Amino acid sequence: MSNWQEIDTYVKHWIKEAGERIRQSFKTQLNIQTKSNRNDLVTNVDQETEQFFIERIRNIYPDHHILGEEGFGDELKDMKGTIWIIDPIDGTMNFVHQQRNFAISIGIYHDGEGMLGYIYDVVHDELYHGRKGHGAYMNDLELPPLQEVDVRDSIIGVNALWVTDNNRINKEVLGPLVRDVRGTRSYGSAAMEMAYVASGRIDGYMTMRLAPWDFAAGKILIEEVGGVVTSLDGKELDMLQKSSVFSCKPGLHENISKTYLKDVSIKKI
Numbered sequence: 044m045s046n047w048q049e050i051d052t053y054v055k056h057w058i059k060e061a062g063e064r065i066r067q068s069f070k071t072q073l074n075i076q077t078k079s080n081r082n083d084l085v086t087n088v089d090q091e092t093e094q095f096f097i098e099r100i101r102n103i104y105p106d107h108h109i110l111g112e113e114g115f116g117d118e119l120k121d122m123k124g125t126i127w128i129i130d131p132i133d134g135t136m137n138f139v140h141q142q143r144n145f146a147i148s149i150g151i152y153h154d155g156e157g158m159l160g161y162i163y164d165v166v167h168d169e170l171y172h173g174r175k176g177h178g179a180y181m182n183d184l185e186l187p188p189l190q191e192v193d194v195r196d197s198i199i200g201v202n203a204l205w206v207t208d209n210n211r212i213n214k215e216v217l218g219p220l221v222r223d224v225r226g227t228r229s230y231g232s233a234a235m236e237m238a239y240v241a242s243g244r245i246d247g248y249m250t251m252r253l254a255p256w257d258f259a260a261g262k263i264l265i266e267e268v269g270g271v272v273t274s275l276d277g278k279e280l281d282m283l284q285k286s287s288v289f290s291c292k293p294g295l296h297e298n299i300s301k302t303y304l305k306d307v308s309i310k311k312i
Contacts, residue, residue, distance in 0.1 A: 100127055111129045192295055233258060233288070
């Protein structure tokens with residue numbers, strides 16, 4: 044069994060070092076490429092940051108496995124053993140255009156169970172971190188348990204795309220929810236939005252398609268403060284597959300699911 048406290052110490056040190064490297068990169072010109080489409084960006088900083096983590100993990104924990112967004116990790120067929128799920132920069136479009144509203148995201152799982160989660164808001168130097176059974180924190184501040192909230196008093200993170208014509212979900216499904224909540228927000232980084240759910244800055248976050256490196260860390264943090272994280276149709280997330288994600292405060296998750304999402308259907312592409 045891994046020494047989680049030792050791993051936690053290493054990760055916090057590495058994340059802060061990687062964050063400083065990223066802040067220094069603001070002074071240089073980025074090499075920007077596209078992946079699946081012109082809006083799916085990757086920079087040399089994404090790639091270099093992932094390689095930074097992989098090099099250090101391999102050096103200290105050679106028997107651990109790595110799943111990384113930029114493809115420098117391992118090809119995984121199951122969740123056996125200890126697996127680091129890494130997004131070196133979640134919110135690359137924000138990183139490129141705004142130099143803010145992006146995060147480093149690392150979730151560490153053992154035999155499929157989330158053990159350690161980290162979401163680092165590099166620009167604001169806010170590290171959201173949690174360990175299974177030991178709560179979640181923002182820097183040194185312990186995050187309180189999430190409290191139930193009425194739909195009408197809630198703020199939900201959701202991209203406006205999902206209430207317009209799109210190829211994932213009927214645009215009519217989320218319209219009533221958007222009308223009924225107090226407000227909606229879209230920050231452009233799944234990791235940041237899930238950190239905001241964990242810290243109570245927003246009450247829920249939903250999206251139609253994320254990869255495991257987008258939600259691995261956030262799931263651990265939210266569950267440590269009593270929140271619920273599932274697919275949009277209420278199923279357990281598969282940490283090796285892309286999925287819709289619905290993370291929410293307790294009670295609110297159930298109310299939204301029953302009232303607005305009972306017949307939801309997500310198209311796979």
